[in-house]
Amino acid sequence: MSIAENIKSLKKETELIHVSLIAVSKTKPVEDVLEAYHTGQRLFGENMVQELVEKYEQLPKDIQWHLIGHLQSNKVKYIAPFVSMIQSVDSLKLLQEINKHAEKNNRIIDCLLQVYIADEDTKFGLGFDEVIELLRSEEFAKLGHIKIRGLMGIATNTDNEKQVKDEYYELKTFFDGIKQSFFRKDDAFDTLSMGMSADYKIAVEQGSNMVRLGSTIFGKRIIKHWKNN
Numbered sequence: 272m273s274i275a276e277n278i279k280s281l282k283k284e285t286e287l288i289h290v291s292l293i294a295v296s297k298t299k300p301v302e303d304v305l306e307a308y309h310t311g312q313r314l315f316g317e318n319m320v321q322e323l324v325e326k327y328e329q330l331p332k333d334i335q336w337h338l339i340g341h342l343q344s345n346k347v348k349y350i351a352p353f354v355s356m357i358q359s360v361d362s363l364k365l366l367q368e369i370n371k372h373a374e375k376n377n378r379i380i381d382c383l384l385q386v387y388i389a390d391e392d393t394k395f396g397l398g399f400d401e402v403i404e405l406l407r408s409e410e411f412a413k414l415g416h417i418k419i420r421g422l423m424g425i426a427t428n429t430d431n432e433k434q435v436k437d438e439y440y441e442l443k444t445f446f447d448g449i450k451q452s453f454f455r456k457d458d459a460f461d462t463l464s465m466g467m468s469a470d471y472k473i474a475v476e477q478g479s480n481m482v483r484l485g486s487t488i489f490g491k492r493i494i495k496h497w498k499n500n
Contacts, residue, residue: 274306274307274488275306277488281488286472289480291462291482293315293482295315295318295467295485296316297318297322301330305330307488314335315334315335315337316338316358318339320338323350324350336353337358338358339423341359341361342357347372351376356380359395359423361385366382367414369417370414374415374416378416379415379417381418382418383423384397384402384422385425386422386442386445388438388439389424389425389438390438403452421446421462422463424439424442426438426439426470439474442477462481463478467483467485468484471487
């Protein structure tokens with residue numbers, strides 16, 4: 272199927288009706304993004320700052336760009352003027368840097384705290400205890416130009432569906448606890464980003480309300496020579 276047909280099919284899926292769909296366009300050419308755009312898709316996710324900036328400059332300005340890959344503090348300044356959400360916040364230091372550049376651009380930037388749930392050393396993210404420590408800290412309380420909208424997690428890359436299900440279940444349970452403890456009166460804390468092309472149905476079943484789909488929309492990834500993040 273075409274990109275447009277893939278998006279239309281996904282949006283008709285019962286489990287995705289109330290779920291935000293992030294079209295992960297990393298390594299994809301501008302033409303593919305435009306095809307998705309012309310179906311009405313407005314939420315796009317990129318892993319690398321360089322690629323995100325280049326696409327932002329070339330594509331319609333009503334696209335809402337999400338940075339979903341690991342973000343180095345020294346790269347924040349390049350996306351702070353326009354990024355809609357940073358999903359991969361994995362330290363207080365990074366959050367402070369985002370706040371600094373958001374203030375310079377007279378913005379409040381939406382963020383998700385990335386929580387480490389996978390049984391893999393290659394993944395980034397905060398431990399459950401680190402999330403609580405961050406939210407309790409005096410430093411966090413001083414940040415007036417970021418908005419914590421929720422949590423993001425990446426499950427282990429495995430064929431073991433029970434393991435993936437358990438990891439997502441734990442993150443949803445943790446999300447509900449954080450909501451109650453820290454954001455009970457904050458309606459904006461409403462996003463749980465879990466699930467990619469291989470496991471999004473399990474993620475939605477476990478309570479995800481935002482999924483990040485690349486190959487399901489665009490087909491298999493084509494490696495391009497983008498500069499490193």
